[in-house]
C-alpha cells in the first residue's frame with residue numbers, strides 16, 4: 001500500500017533536509033519537486049519555450065546541469081506561474097507519490113494540488129531572514145559570489161511570486177501540520193516531522 005507524505009513551504013525553510021531525513025528514516029522514496037521546475041527554468045534560460053520544456057522533461061534533466069543557482073531558481077519561479085507548465089508536471093509527481101515503497105514529495109503545492117489525499121501533510125516554514133541566511137551559507141560554501149542582501153531580496157521575490165500566483169499558490173493545506181524551523185536545530189525539526197508522520201501510520 002502506498003503512503004504519501006506531502007511537505008510544502010517557502011524557499012530554504014528546511015524542506016529538503018527534512019524530506020531526505022524522513023525518507024531515509026521510513027525507507028520512502030523522495031522527490032524534490034522544485035527540481036522539476038528548476039530543470040524547466042534552466043531550459044528556458046537556454047531559449048526553450050516553457051510549455052515545451054515541461055512536456056519534454058526527462059528524469060536525466062534533473063541530474064544534468066547545476067540547477068542550484070539563484071538564476072535558475074528565479075527562472076523556475078517564473079515558469080511555475082504558467083498553467084501549461086504545471087499541468088505537464090502533474091502526472092509524473094502523482095505517479096511518484098503512488099509507489100508501493102511510500103513516498104515523500106516536497107514543494108509548494110503537494111498537499112493542496114498534487115496529493116490532496118496525502119496521509120500526512122507538513123508545512124515547513126521559517127522567517128525570511130533565517131531562510132536567507134541559510135541559503136547564503138549554502139551558496140557561499142559552494143563558492144558563489146553572493147551578498148546576504150541579494151539572497152534576502154531573491155527569497156522575498158520568490159515568496160511573493162509563489163504566494164500570489166493564481167495557479168497552485170503556496171499556502172498550507174487546511175490539514176497540514178505546521179513546523180516553524182526558525183528556532184529549531186535540524187535534529188529537532190527532523191524529530192518533529194518524524195513524530196507527525198509516525199502518528200499517522
Ligand code: C5P
Nearest residue numbers: 011033034037076077080107108109158
Ligand atoms: O523548492 P525550490 O526552491 O527548488 O523551487 C524552485 C521554484 O519552483 C519555486 O520558487 C517555485 O516557484 C517552484 N515550485 C513550484 N511548485 C513546486 C515546487 C517548486 O511552483 N511543487
